[in-house]
Amino acid sequence: MISNPNDPPTTVDIIQEVKPGCEEAFEDVLLGLTEAAKTFDGHLGVNVFRPTDSTHPEYRIVFKFDHLSSLQRWENSAIRKTWLQRAEKLTVGSRKMQVLTGLETWFTLPNRSAIVPPPRYKMLVITCIAAFPTLNIINFILQPLLVILSPLLRSLIATVVLLSLMTYVVMPRMTKLFAGWLYPTSKGKL
Structure with missing residues (x-):
């Protein structure tokens, strides 16, 4: 779909x-x-x-x-x-x-009074930092188990697992970890 x-x-x-x-x-x-x-x-x-x-x-x-x-x-x-x-x-x-x-x-923090997304370049940096190791761990664990499936189906399964982990596990933690950089309190910070 x-x-x-x-x-x-x-x-x-x-x-x-x-x-x-x-x-x-x-x-x-x-x-x-x-x-x-x-x-x-x-x-x-x-x-x-x-x-x-x-x-x-x-x-x-x-x-x-x-x-x-x-x-x-x-x-x-x-x-x-x-x-x-x-x-x-x-x-x-x-x-x-x-x-x-x-x-x-x-990129949402539960204790913020409103969601104002950080600049796109910051979202890209944090997403790359999070996605690279997550994808490699998924490939290391899943690929040997899925070797009997077609490459397209393996890719689909890895994508679903990656996006699920990123959405519900990895990105909420990364957002909290990098909150000071993503949501600086003063305008002078990058």
Whole structure:
């Protein structure tokens, strides 16, 4: 199956402040919302980052979808709108929402208030540093086991394993490890 560049994998990052004292009720609504999202085709998962400051209870919710069109179906659904209406009376202000596609979704830190991707050259450097050893380890382990398969099928399996490891294991750790360089606090840093 060929990927459609106009319908890429998508991550939506939502920041919402909850009224003090409404956290428990918001948790119930959030559970309903995330369970409803799981029933939609293309939903790849959700991460919820709960408040660290009880005086300013701010939640960060990150949804991942296989395609932008899947996210749009979820966003336009009646069930989502129902859950959001329930959440409105429990929250302060409007929610901050950002939609990301492509490699930018690899470079997210859970404690950041918004996702602002680092410069592309930095993403390229970190991706190369991570992908080279990962690919070589995969080849070392898998190639002897897959020798009976056609080269094209071996390549497909290695690619799926590489991208899965990069997305769920390697890049989150690399992003944390290189956070100071990827997200410098002062503009004078490279």
